Amino acid sequence: MVETGLGEVMLRDIFLKTMFRMNLTLVSDMARICCVQPAIAQELIDLCRGQRLVEAMGTLHATSGNEMGYQLTDAGKARALDALAQSEYFGAMPVPLARYREQVARQSIRNITITRDRLMDAMGHLILPPKLLDQLGPAVGSGRSILMYGPPGNGKSSISNGVRDAIGERIYVPRAIEYSGQIIAVYDPIVHTAAEAAIDDPNALRRTSGRFDNRYVHCERPTVVTGGELSLDMLDLTYNPVARTYTAPLQLKSSGGVFIVDDLGRQAEPPQKLVNRWIVPLEENRDILSLQSGEKFEVPFDTLVIFSTNFHPNQIFDKAALRRIFYKIKIDGPDQEGFLKIFAMMAKKKGLPLDQASIIHLLRNKYPSIGNVYANYQPGFLIDQILSICKFERLEPQMTPALMDRAWANMFVEDSDIAH
Known part of the structure; x- marks a missing residue:
């Protein structure tokens, strides 16, 4: 259990809540739902049995590889209910924030290599002036912020999507992360496209499962696209008072990928205010989030932010804000x-x-x-x-x-x- 990086009490309580909510009896099912190795699930069963929270059912399941069945004792059900009263979260074990930072560094958007050929392949369906690729290539390869501006209807959104396609590759996205005992859901099927999972062949010499931490989902690099609906509160943690859990903000969900702010200047919030929110993240590659308690903590900011606007930058930004956007690229109409x-x-x-x-x-x-x-x-x-x-x-x-x-x-x- 040590390799999970989580405390014994948190592991145990999530395990008990999952057994209770999903009526699980088999260790293999518990391991799959909690996204841990079977050996860790068995360790948790042994721990709970030692605390008289779980008991063996005394029967083997012939249809499940002769696995022993387990069930919660009355004390185990009471503990599960107490834990659910504190947080409704159950299922996949979270990844500690410190471990997540390490993973983000390994798969950073700033580690990718973009070549002219790769960019042209991704944008082959667009008719673009050659000089545009001269500007766009270094900007994308740097993984830093980009401002694209120019008259409407000239493909700024299409170019942004082409950038996403050029980046390619896959990364590991945690289902949830843990900080100070609080759980923050990160994986979002709307934002993240899971890669096709390899299926184990029982006759194969090498098994495919277990090659990476199952608490992560192997995904395409994510892309978050927002437009006029973007507001500042969408960049903060969302707290669910019923479940007593948090949901990651958009920029955290887009870690390792692209965050496209389309139609900048059409939002209810002034553009200057939106960029001011990102001054620290854009300069220092870290973001600051707040819990309900008011406690603030740092998370990685590893996102290629693309701002797209039909306004001239001097109309919507001051010089200090423009300085913090590393690349400014004008997208004109064709000749x-x-x-x-x-x-x-x-x-x-x-x-x-x-x-x-x-x-x-x-x-x-x-x-x-x-x-x-x-x-x-x-x-x-x-x-x-x-x-x-x-x-x-x-x-x-x-x-x-x-x-x-x-x-x-x-x-x-x-x-x-x-x-x-």
Whole structure:
């Protein structure tokens, strides 16, 4: 039990609560649910038997490898209920915070190596200017914070997702961590994508299980994406007063991965305030969280934070905040050549035949009206509009100047006053 890093009382109480809540009788089931090795589960059974909290049922289960069954005694049930009154947590044993820090250091986002080829492979579906990769590569490889800014509709969100794909690799995420007797749930199936578990072959020479601490889940590097809904309280521990347990904040769940703050400036909290919350984490790679008691403690901050905004940084940050964001990358719209490449790629993908006369009409008669300002979202928008019109008019998918005019009319709002 020493190798778990947890105190004997905590191990015993979680074990008893798990037996009680899940009505477990077999050591193998207890080991699986508590995510410990069978030898540790047996040690806990022996400990509880010595304290008269558990007793053998006196029968062997023929369908379960002739395992001996165990059950809680009346004293064991009473102890389980007392423990549940203190905390409803049961199941997987937590990982001590000190051990978790060591694991984070071993799999740090700052240890990854990003090459130009790897980044290009992850973003092969995007038409990007070559200079952008020159800036993005070192930024991602550093594992430090990135601010992407520029006009809307030019792929900042898509680039952020491409960064996530380029990082790749897998890490170990604890189901829960323990600090000062408090349990904080970390693993979240919504955020974490578990790698496919290897299944033991009883005839294999080498067993696959037990190669790593089962209190961790082997996952893809996590990605947390937030937008206008992000608020400061989402960056704090969440306490459940009924279960008397905590849930990790978003940045802790994203440890070892990417935290994307999309549409910065659209949140209820001012952007400056959000960045101020992260001044210490961004500079010192550690975050400070608070328990219900008011006690503060440190956790690792090992996250590539990507801020994405349509505002100019000088409008939403002061110089001190900008200094703490290590990389600032402007994402502009494409030039005409890039626009045409995106248009051709999107048309092929969506099954709309290209028509030279329609595209010339678009470039000569429509874009001059908006100062020839191109955006990455526009080809897909126009093509979807044309396809919808063709479907409504019962036409085969086709592109004509007239259809292009109808599609263009839906891309912008007419600039005129509305009488009330």
